[in-house]
Amino acid sequence: MQYEAIVIGVSSGGMNALKFIFSVLPSGFTTPIIIVQHLSAHSDKEWINLLNNKSNLTIKEADEKEKIETGKAYVAPSNYHLLIEKDKTFSLTIDERVNFARPSIDVLFESAADTYKNKLIGIVLTGSNTDGAKGIKRIKEYGGLAIIQDPETAESSTMPASAIAAVEPDYILSLEKIVELLIKITQTNFDGYRGKTIK
Amino acid sequence: MIREDITELEISLLLEAIYQKYEYDFRQYSKAHINRRIRNRMSLSGLEDVSQIQSKVLKDETFAHQLLQDLSITVTEMFRDQDFYRSLRENVIPILKTYPFIKIWHAGCATGEEAYSMAIILQEEGLYNRTTIYATDFNQQALNRAKEGIFSNAMMKEYTINYQLSGGKKSFSDYYTSNYDNVIMNQSLKKNIVWANHNLVTDSVFVEAHLILCRNVLIYFDNNLQNKVQKLFYEGLINGGILCLGTKRGFTVYRLF
Numbered sequence: 001m002q003y004e005a006i007v008i009g010v011s012s013g014g015m016n017a018l019k020f021i022f023s024v025l026p027s028g029f030t031t032p033i034i035i036v037q038h039l040s041a042h043s044d045k046e047w048i049n050l051l052n053n054k055s056n057l058t059i060k061e062a063d064e065k066e067k068i069e070t071g072k073a074y075v076a077p078s079n080y081h082l083l084i085e086k087d088k089t090f091s092l093t094i095d096e097r098v099n100f101a102r103p104s105i106d107v108l109f110e111s112a113a114d115t116y117k118n119k120l121i122g123i124v125l126t127g128s129n130t131d132g133a134k135g136i137k138r139i140k141e142y143g144g145l146a147i148i149q150d151p152e153t154a155e156s157s158t159m160p161a162s163a164i165a166a167v168e169p170d171y172i173l174s175l176e177k178i179v180e181l182l183i184k185i186t187q188t189n190f191d192g193y194r195g196k197t198i199k
Numbered sequence: 200m201i202r203e204d205i206t207e208l209e210i211s212l213l214l215e216a217i218y219q220k221y222e223y224d225f226r227q228y229s230k231a232h233i234n235r236r237i238r239n240r241m242s243l244s245g246l247e248d249v250s251q252i253q254s255k256v257l258k259d260e261t262f263a264h265q266l267l268q269d270l271s272i273t274v275t276e277m278f279r280d281q282d283f284y285r286s287l288r289e290n291v292i293p294i295l296k297t298y299p300f301i302k303i304w305h306a307g308c309a310t311g312e313e314a315y316s317m318a319i320i321l322q323e324e325g326l327y328n329r330t331t332i333y334a335t336d337f338n339q340q341a342l343n344r345a346k347e348g349i350f351s352n353a354m355m356k357e358y359t360i361n362y363q364l365s366g367g368k369k370s371f372s373d374y375y376t377s378n379y380d381n382v383i384m385n386q387s388l389k390k391n392i393v394w395a396n397h398n399l400v401t402d403s404v405f406v407e408a409h410l411i412l413c414r415n416v417l418i419y420f421d422n423n424l425q426n427k428v429q430k431l432f433y434e435g436l437i438n439g440g441i442l443c444l445g446t447k448r449g450f451t452v453y454r455l456f
Contacts, residue, residue: 041357042281042360042364064418065422079279079280083229083231083232083235084231085229085230085231086230086231091229091231091232091418091419092418093229093232093235093272093418093419094272094274094275094415094418095232095235095236095272095274096274107235110235111231111234111235114203114231114234115231117203
């Protein structure tokens with residue numbers, strides 16, 4: 001199984017989690033990563049620059065109609081929902097908030113699942129709300145891979161815990177293990193790993 | 200054919216049906232967006248598949264009206280994206296000041312928050328008395344609300360921050376009167392705004408404007424439709440006119456010569 005994209009949903013505590021992930025992922029990591037991080041509508045792009053400076057990958061804000069490329073990570077712009085079209089380009093919308101959030105993790109995950117079907121990896125990380133639970137469910141319904149941060153290792157446990165309540169995840173892992181797994185999955189033919197839920 | 204492909208086909212038939220019966224054209228809208236709105240409607244109305252929507256939309260005008268509301272996004276804010284409005288003040292207002300009278304077309308104004316924002320800036324810059332703002336949208340229900348100029352008091356805290364960050368020169372509360380849960384915008388802001396029903400996809404140009412603003416509308420259109428609407432804007436501008444297409448925090452200004 002060759003996974004074509006990774007979506008990550010993260011809320012409170014997310015800056016530290018993302019900093020860790022992107023400081024560890026190696027430069028040869030080609031699977032595109034698309035991220036929703038809940039932020040205030042007024043926040044600027046500075047945090048993306050900070051993340052980008054610490055990373056081997058190129059991390060940028062997703063633009064409307066931008067083509068998703070390998071070796072890049074994209075972040076949803078604040079105050080917009082981020083959707084993925086069938087032709088693997090981004091769409092932005094300003095529909096009402098979902099789970100009190102815009103961008104919403106559910107909105108990204110659901111449209112990513114519609115597009116990538118079983119070739120998608122969904123990851124729910126630290127956060128203090130329930131966004132992402134419905135989205136990770138959709139990813140599983142299409143046969144994608146669900147990875148959830150072990151709530152005990154998360155800065156805020158609510159979001160990963162609600163995701164675990166919504167689906168049977170393939171993996172519940174600490175951040176360190178998640179990164180290891182991502183590197184392993186994207187470098188090897190992966191089918192053999194599925195279903196071995198590591199606690 | 201797998202189930203998702205059938206859904207996709209059904210959605211495209213549904214959009215065709217809406218166009219033929221009601222002349223609202225969503226056929227060149229972003230598919231991921233339409234797909235999401237239709238799924239939402241299905242789950243809210245307890246419908247199993249898209250074909251059920253199609254049958255209902257053709258026979259039941261109330262439902263059709265509801266679906267049109269679902270497909271047209273009316274979410275907006277006053278002074279949404281402070282950088283956009285700051286840049287408007289700094290870069291566009293000085294050009295507008297050179298004209299003896301000013302026509303502004305605000306395309307896709309939804310419930311009017313941004314047209315009022317524009318009126319506030321023009322008042323502060325001493326231009327409002329010689330300006331007409333044509334604020335248009337294809338959603339009549341949204342336009343009616345815009346015309347009333349009544350907004351939720353709960354939003355004013357956020358709007359005040361937006362206003363201040365965008366370079367506002369006064370106290371934002373000077374521009375409205377609170378009445379329990381709502382606020383009503385000052386009458387003086389409304390006097391030069393003409394609210395009109397206009398559909399960017401199917402209607403033609405009706406004005407020669409010095410400035411056209413169209414924000415967070417083109418994001419819903421596919422490439423072809425975006426190009427078509429941009430041509431419409433060029434036709435709607437005077438020589439030297441300005442087109443502001445703000446998406447995200449960015450600010451895209453085209454000046455036509």
